[in-house]
Amino acid sequence: MRLLLSLLIALAAWWPIDSFAEGAGGGYRGIAQMYYFLMWAILCYGAYDTFGKKVMYVAAPLLAIGLYMMLPAH
Secondary structure: OHHHHHHHHHHHHHHHHHHOOOOOOOOOHHHHHHHHHHHHHHHHHHHHHHHOHHHHHHHHHHHHHHHHHOOOOO
16 A cells, blocks of 8 residues: 555655646646546546455456546547
């Protein structure tokens, strides 16, 4: 659990930098990435709270893949 928490903290600290990496006239991929990560975290917690840990272990990767596919193109 500590490893997961450390990974989430590292990603939360790194991803805001990614949103500012695009130059003038860039797209919305960085801010959308942060928004979808927050949405993923809330949906994973909802799966854990409603169905339990085993369902969350299956749903979390599926949600991550689905939300990644929804990101805007470069």
